[in-house]
Amino acid sequence: MVINNMTVNKKNQLALLITAFLIAILSLFSALNFGAAETNINDVITGILSSGEGSFNARIIYELRLPRTLLAFMAGAGLAIAGLILQTVTRNPLADPYLFGISSGASFGVVVIMSVAGISAGFMLSGAALLGSLLAMGLLILIAGRQQNAQVESMLLAGVALSFLFSAFTSLLLYWSDPQAVAAILFWTLGSFARAQWATLWLPFLVIVVCISFMLSFKRQLNAMLLGDESATTLGVRVHRFRILMLVLSSLITAVLVALCGGIGFVGLMVPHIVRFFISQGSTAGLLVTSLVGGTFMVWVDVLSRSLLKNQELPVGVITAAIGSVFFLSLLFFRKSKV
Template identity: 85%
Template sequence: MFATHVRHSVALIICITIALVSLFLALSFGAADTSIQDVFNSFIYLNDASFTSRIIFELRVPRTLLAFLAGAGLAIAGLILQTVTRNPLADPYLFGISSGASFGVVVLMAFVGISAGFMLSAAALLGSLLAMSLLILIATRQQGGQVESMLLAGVALSFLFSAFTSLLLYWSEPQAVAAILFWTLGSFARAQWATLWVPFLVITLCTCVMISFRRQLNAMLLGDESAITLGVKVHRFRLLMLILSSLITAVLVAMCGGIGFVGLMVPHIVRFFISQGTVAGLLITSLAGGTFMVWVDVLSRSLLRNQELPVGVITAAMGSAFFLSLLFFRKSKV
């Protein structure tokens, strides 16, 4: 027991170190030529008003922090869904949460013309809660196989909201369509210091709630009947966890657009190396998601000269390749 605790603590310290180093190194990548020494000098001389320092502190630092928060939040949201459904392939996209949040934001952008501010977060939250309400309503009608019904209903709702979003794009003005399409593919270009506290607060609170309920989450992995035997109010607890996942997804969709596969891939990878039923395991999952997204953002800014690739395109390509290879090697072992 003591050896396991030490191993988890060492793994957590290593992940924290990697995350901090990644955050620092990522600041040297971008359209403007800046070296690691420039980044270091900007932090040493905080009062420096040079052009390089302004680029780093006004553009790259908030963007990198938002990328880290997005990765950490999506990893936690995916872990929540995978735990309460006992399905390692569950994520906010599979359950229609992200599609519902995107639909809410697209409605606001198409009809009202608002493309920034807290109204986007509110619209995304309403859309995700609508998707979750429909999901829970459908699942509770099938008492015998609630988890299976949730998975099937989530996939159907994801396609449904995507269809509504496409229909709105078809009716919108060409200029609005271009802006909405770029937003739906995911980007951290709109990161600002003024709004960065919103995802930080939401993700931190939801992670703390998840850590406080880690015993119940571990019980859920044993099945509904076993969890009920251990004193867990399964339906109420599952609803709470789904609302937490919806809240995280809604805030991140409003600020970053659609970014898929992170909540699906990162918890699955971390699960290979460490148990996620401990405090260290939960924190490592969030740190791994944040570090992964920081380097994905670096790729989006660096792959093409003087252009920026949408982050969602990169995560979709990497996630698809990862799971296809995973399925292939599992089949080979069988």
């Protein structure tokens, strides 16, 4: 009976994974039809197959919409995985790169180099975002690591405080920056995929694939962390070292995406919770479904940002914040009602 149940469960997981994959592919293809210029399915197919050679619409599809849609998908997948990492290693369902100060630290690093050095593109942005996120993570570990008995709770409280701290520093830099640069920096901090280019897509793709591979290889340790620090230690997991490793992975994903897309919040909070209703995220299929759902969600958020207002583009972070805040409050309400 147990073997039969395990077989059925694996079949259900595989079916859900295939469904999520097909929906993701369909979403990527469908999103290419939305934009200021009117296009049809033939333009999409021609643009992809001809690499943008041919009609003007085909060039729009290949050179503008396709890299933007792919970046949106990778951003959603990466932020969902980053949120899942944080929720697993801290055993806190409300953990998110924003709540832990990682995104704010990365944004601070980028704003420093944009406002002081005047750099607005290139790998310097990713490096500055990584340094900012690692600074936030270092401070977080330094503050919370001293309280071993309540480390997880302290990390969340310290993360919220660090998020406000880096946001304050960012606002101060914007206040002293050149007024012409402030508008561009502010639009960037709200999140956008408008600067997506083929030349820069390989970096988030590589980082996300490597981090997902790490999570799959450490799947046993991640499942053990859900049982608590003492149980994980009994099972042979070096809890403190492993937690730091996972936090660094989360910081790396967030830093690269913040450098390319700006600040996009609540994705890492919402998507793992949504997926958790349907499948265990401790399995291989669960991890992959989380990334696929996150990518699909962000693709359609990007479509909304381009479609809600005529001839204008809403910042992606505004839409995710509006959806995420409602989700966050609903989650707190239902958690309280169960107690």
